Amino acid sequence: MNVEFINPFLEALLNVLRTMAAMDAQPGSPEIKKTNISSGDVTGLIGMTSDLTKGTLAISFTEAAILEIMQRMLGEAVERIDETVTDMVGEITNMVTGGAKKILSEKGYHFDMAIPSVVAGKGHVIRHKSKSPIINVPFTTEKGDFFIEVCFDD
Amino acid sequence: MNVEFINPFLEALLNVLRTMAAMDAQPGSPEIKKTNISSGDVTGLIGMTSDLTKGTLAISFTEAAILEIMQRMLGEAVERIDETVTDMVGEITNMVTGGAKKILSEKGYHFDMAIPSVVAGKGHVIRHKSKSPIINVPFTTEKGDFFIEVCFDD
Incomplete structure (x- = not known):
């Protein structure tokens, strides 16, 4: 897998959270996963294709993290993961892939x-069904954690 | 959404279950969903793109249904949804989209x-994040239910 494909997603995610939720999340060290499983409370998933490769992206939030993001975005407390929250996770997933797509396009991909x-x-x-490595990047915030997983077939 | 895009997935799923698990599942009436949510115990998700449209497919099994399918495929009982089961759901998802892709290609898509x-x-x-209708088709078996959801943007 081309590691050049990973950073645009991290950059786009940090940018979305900064712009939309005035939140500075702390990225941890990227980890290459093969057999481990990741777990979250709400997850946005999206598939990607290109002439060269295909892939999948997951952005998975703990309940504490997404409720904090929602509060910062909406200016009011959200009590639990409801339809407003899942809608927003879909929207965040769209914005992150849109942002990453733009950066990748500037690099010629x-x-x-x-x-x-x-x-x-x-x-x-x-779990992502791929023989290629899966890159997991954990993020921490004051209120809760989340992670992003990106996987591209060779 | 072009309804011609839906049948190939149903056909491919029935074919995979018949071939791999000697199982004849009974498809129910396709339902157009807008706001309802569907729930399962293990779900395979895959994204699809083309020049004309983009989409997503979910195949979601109750525990009872997937454990019966596993038993028929492997010839021995599986007790719970473990890594063997999630692997197989990924494989079934691959086979269904592969089969549907072939049928769609023969139609010129x-x-x-x-x-x-x-x-x-x-x-x-x-939940699928799309403004287009989401088609849900429930399937019943003697042991448990599952469903397939297909959504394509216009």
């Missing part, structure tokens, strides 16, 4: 993005 | 498929 799906369910686990 | 992701977690809910 053209990607098509599919439709995001959002999964909600306490502590659900996510 | 070329789609690229992304990498499948599998989500496991008791009663998780799935």
Whole structure:
């Protein structure tokens, strides 16, 4: 997998949170996963294709993290993961892939993005069906954690 | 959304279950969803792109249904949704999109498929972030139910 494909997603995610939620999340060290599973409470998933490769992106939030993001975006407290929250996670996923697509395009890589799906369910686990390495980047905030996973087939 | 895009997925899914698990699942009436959410215990999700449209596919199984499918495929009982099961759901998702891609290609529609992701977690809910109708087709078996959801942007 071309590591050049990863940074645009991290950059876009930080940018979206900064712009939309006035939040500076702290990225941890990227980790290459093969067998581990990741778990979150609400996850945006989107597929990507290009002439060269295909891939998938997951952005998965703990309940604490997404409720804090919602509060900062809406200016009022949200009590639980409801339809407003899953809508917003879909929107965040769209904005992150849109931002990353733009950066990648400037580097000469053209990607098509599919439709995001959002999964909600306490502590659900996510696995990507690929023989290629899966890059997981954890993020911490004062209120809760989230992570981004990107996987591209060779 | 072009309804011609839906049948190939149903046909491919029935064919995969018949071939791999000697199972004849009964499809129910396709339902157009806008706001409802669907819930399953293990779900395969994959994104699709083409020059004309983009889409997403979810195949979501109750625990009872997927454990029966596993038993028929492997010839031995599987007790719970573990890594073997999520692997197989990823594989089924791949086979269904591969089969549908072939049928669609014969009709003159070329789609690229992304990498499948599998989500496991008791009663998780799935929502597709699209303004277009989402087609849900329920399937029943003697042991448990599952459903397929397909959504293509106009």
